[in-house]
Amino acid sequence: MKKFSRFLILGIFVVSLFSSCAKQPTQAIDAAKAAIEAATKEGATVYAADELKKLNDDLQAAMDEVSTQGKKFFKKFGTAKEMLTKVQADADALKATIPAKIEAAKNAAIQAQTEAKAALDEAKALLEKAPVGKGTKADIMAMKADLGGLETSFAEVQTAIDGADYFGASAKAATIKEKATVISDQVKAAIEKVKGKR
């Protein structure tokens, strides 16, 4: 009887030891996937592409571990669960950073837009007061036309901002500012040319 009891206790011990590891961490898998999905929806593809890739790689590694343990006789999903919990935590942390990145990109786009507007206004003001003299009128006419084209392009910056294409808006605004500055420099040179001849 005593011997039987010992074997029974041992058997119960062994069964309980491995049965606690036997269940697939389905909840943890779903939670990790949902967290990555949430980060993606928040904008991680655009604003944190590398980090998102790493998350997906980590999730895949965790799923490989689940798959490995699933094929064993004595399954132990502890490690896999830890990995999945980390993926979820990392995804949640990444998601939390996205709004700040979006805000930074938006602010940068608005700043670029403001600078482009200032450059356009300066060029316009210079062209209005540019003295029409020998050798300058045709150039000034051409620059006014060019400025008109830049002003039309400038409207597209706001369209890009409204569409949350902040990087595109910044790039376009920077180009417009660059070209408007060139016009301003040319007008200033034309003004100097006329002044020099007086």
Place this chain on the structure above:
Amino acid sequence: MKTAFFASALFLCVFCSSSCQNPPVPPEVEKAKSQENDLWRAGAPLYAADEYARYLESLRLAKEKLIRQNVRLRWFRDYKEVRSDYIVILGQGDALIQKVQAEKRSQSQDFSQRLGRLEERMGKIKALTQLMNEHAPVRESLARAEVVSREAQILLRNEKYTELAPKLDLIDGHIRQAEEALFSILARYADDSQVARWRKLADDTVSESRRRGTTVVLVNKLARTLTLVKKGKEVAVYEIGLGKYGLSDKLYAGDEATPEGRYKIVKKNAQSRYYRALLLDYPNEYDKRQFALAKKKGLIPAQAAIGGLIEIHGGGNDFLTNGCVGVENSVMDRIFPEVAVGTAVTIIGSLESVDKILAGLRISGS
């Protein structure tokens, strides 16, 4: 019994420890993981999508084989096949990286050439705008094209080819708008029959000068020249300025176009506000007929007058007139004594068709 109990416990401990320890994996597995990352960064999903998908599938199958080995008791694991599979995959990956880089180089070259051709077209159109005062709509479209072109250059530098392709299409669209505006202004100058009429006007004028032994003035609007012809021989050529819409044929007062046709000097003014001036007899009978026809067709405002006071005058050739022909004062000093009231002045659009130039713009498309 005690012995059996402890033997069983010992067996269980050995079994648990062997099952719970991490199995060794071939080093190629970690290399493949790193390689997959490199491929993703290099843009394999974009530049070699099919091959990348096949590579991932091979990776997946090899991973499954690895897992099947990992679940075995460590004494029964055999990674030979797994290692072979991963070695093949690494080879696949290396070839794929080469292909992606070659594809990127090819795309870079292709986009660079395309952008170059677009910029060439923009340059040609910009040069043509120097021929005309009425270039505003052309230059506005060109300015928009230049903005997008600059954005495209940045995308090209950063190898963002998927974003680049639509930008090139946009540039092409703006250039086409510029071309259309240009063609609408220069359409008459590409019309062979119109150019032939101008040539005949010019030839008749020169013939008359030769026949009568007189001095005549020939104005070529597109070439921006005023030619003094004496007894049928060209004696001097001067640069001129025109109206804001100088390339158009004048139709009514205030249209700022320079008229075309055969005119005569009706007055010489040595005290003009523009230094010296030669007043022409615009509108002639032809102009009056055209004005009446245009009004009848509703092509000009009902209250528009035909206009007048078209002169050849000094004050410079680089400012916009209201339709007159402007020359430098020094040029006026040379012309003024050579002409008289009654001297013939013929104003034409061009002696040459711009058809080839305009066709060249369309041929060198993106």
